[in-house]
Amino acid sequence: MATIQNPYLLFLGDAADQLAAKTANGVKVWRPEWCVGQVRLPGCKADLGLDDLTIAQGAERGAKTVILGVANRGGFIPDSWIVELVKALDLGMDIASGLHTKITQIPALVDAAERNGRQLFDVRHPTRDFAIANGKPRAGKRLLTVGTDVSVGKMFTTLAVEKEMRARGLNADFRATGQTGIFIAGSGASIDAVIADFISGCVEWLAPENTPDHWDLIEGQGSLYNVSYSGVTLGLIHGSQADALVMCHEIGRPHLRGLPDYPVPEIPAAMETILHMARMVNRDVKFVGVSLNTSNVSADEATAFKAKTAAQTGLPVVDPLKDGVAPIVDRLMAG
C-alpha cells in the first residue's frame, strides 16, 4: 500500500463515546505532531483534546489526509459524514479509513477522489497481493511483540520500543499490522484480513531485508493460545524471523478474550511455546523483556507480579505506560 501522507485531520464524526474514537486517540497519542485538529459533528461524544476544526479549517492548517479512526454506528457510513468527506477531497485531501465498511465502495467518495486526483485508503483491507513466504534468512534485525492473549498491549509496547530506540539514535522502524498502527506508521498491512495462505508472506513483505544495524519492530497480533486468531499469530511468528521477542501480558484477565472456557496461560509456559515455534525460523531468537498492562491491579499487586515474573524469566519486566521500556532496549542492545 502507498504511504498515507501526513499531517492528519482526525475525523470523529458523531462518535457515540470516547471508546468509539480509540483508533484516532492512538494516532493522537503516538503522532501528536502529525495531528492538526479534530472534526466533530453534532452529537459527537468523543474528544481527543485537539483543536475543533471544520474540514476547511483542517485544509488551511495543511492537513493532507483525513483519518476515519472511529467506529461507525450500525456498520454504515451516514450521509452526514459523506458530505464532509467529499468536501475534504474537493479541498485536496486524501481519506484513510479504519472502518470495516469500505470507503472505496462508496460512489460519492470514489467520484470525488477521481475528480480531484486524490486517494482513498481502506487500511483494514489489503489491496495488494502477497507472495507465499519463502522463509529465507534475510539481513537486518527484527523484534516481534507476542502475548498471552489479544489486546494486551503489543502495539503500545512496540511503539514504546521504537520511541526509546530512536531517542538513543538507533535505526529502528515500527511495522504496523493493524489499523491503528497503520495510521501511526503511515503504512503497513492489516494482517488479519490477508488470505490465509499469505499470512507469513505478508510479514516478509512488511519487514524485508535491511541493513545489518536496522531493527524492524513488528506489531504482534493475537496469541498462539487464543484459538480464534492463533493462525494469524503463527504466521506472524514464522514470517518475521524475529531475532528478539517481547512478551506482553495483562495482569488479572479472568480468561482469554472472547473464550470464557479458556484460561490465560502462565507467562513462562507461553514463552516456551512461542520460542519453540519461533526457533523453526531463527535458531538464535530470544526474549528480551516482558511488558505488562497493570491497569487492573493495585500498585502493590503490580510490584509483586513484576518481581515474580522477573524471577521466573530472568528478563526486564516493565509496565510500558508507567515505567517506559528502557530496560528492555538495554537488554536488546546488550545482544
Next chain:
Amino acid sequence: MATIQNPYLLFLGDAADQLAAKTANGVKVWRPEWCVGQVRLPGCKADLGLDDLTIAQGAERGAKTVILGVANRGGFIPDSWIVELVKALDLGMDIASGLHTKITQIPALVDAAERNGRQLFDVRHPTRDFAIANGKPRAGKRLLTVGTDVSVGKMFTTLAVEKEMRARGLNADFRATGQTGIFIAGSGASIDAVIADFISGCVEWLAPENTPDHWDLIEGQGSLYNVSYSGVTLGLIHGSQADALVMCHEIGRPHLRGLPDYPVPEIPAAMETILHMARMVNRDVKFVGVSLNTSNVSADEATAFKAKTAAQTGLPVVDPLKDGVAPIVDRLMAG
C-alpha cells in the same frame, strides 16, 4: 457452499500432461461411481481411463455437474473450453471449477448459467462468510490428519479412513478443506483461501456439532513446520478440536517443500509439537496412527522405517496405499 450435485462429467480440456489432471484423477479414484466419463479436447495429454464423451453424451448419461479438475495453461480459460462449458450449461448441467481463475467472473458462463438456472462453483474461493471461532466444546467426534510437511498424503489418508470406517458400518464423514477433496465430498471449504481471522471459525463451520457416535474426518493442510502455510495448519488444529490425530509423512523428502533451508522434522518431535497445540482445545486429544508415503524408497527401507516409527510412537504405522488403514481404525475404535 451448496452441495455439488453428482454424477460428474470430468472435463480435462487440453491438459498438457497427466499431472495437470491430478484433481480430476483424485475424483475418479475416490468416487468412480460418480464419474460418467471424461471430456478431452484436441491436444489433451491426460487420460483417466474413463469413457471419452462429448458434453452432449455426458448429459445423456445423466451427469449433473461438469468438473474442471485440471490445470489451465497460462492461468486463463481458453475460448475452446468456454464454448464447451456453455454447451454444458445449456444442457442443464452445473459447472464446478478448481481453477484459480474464477469461472464466476467469465461473462459468457455467468450469462449461460443465469439463462438456464444453473450454478457455477469456484471451489478454491470461499463464497460465504465465516464467524470468528468460539472454541466451545461441541458434541460428536473429530479426527484430523496432520503432517511433517505439505503434500504428504493427508487427503488420501483421511479418505482411506472414511472408506474403512464406512465399510465397518461406522458413522463417518470426510470433511474437505482443499479443491480435490471438495469435489470428492461434494462440499467443503478451501481453507487456505479464507481470510486469516476466520481460519479456525471456518473449521468450526465445516465440522459442526453432531451426534455422539459420529466422526468427522477432517482433511488436514500444510504443517506447523512449513512456515509458508503454518498459520493455516494451526487454525485447522484449533478449529477442529480433534479427538484423534493421524500423523502423515513422506519418507525420503530432502527438505520441506518449497523451503530448501528447512529440514523435515522427525516424526516424534513433530507429534509432540502438534499435540501441545492441539491440547489447547481438547485435553484428551491423542494420536491414533502414522500414515507413510513410501513411494520414494525401497520395500526394505520402507519396512525398516515403519518398524522404527512404530517403536518410537507405539502406534500403528501404515502406507495407506499399500497396507490400507485398518490398524489405524482399530486403534481409533479401541478409544
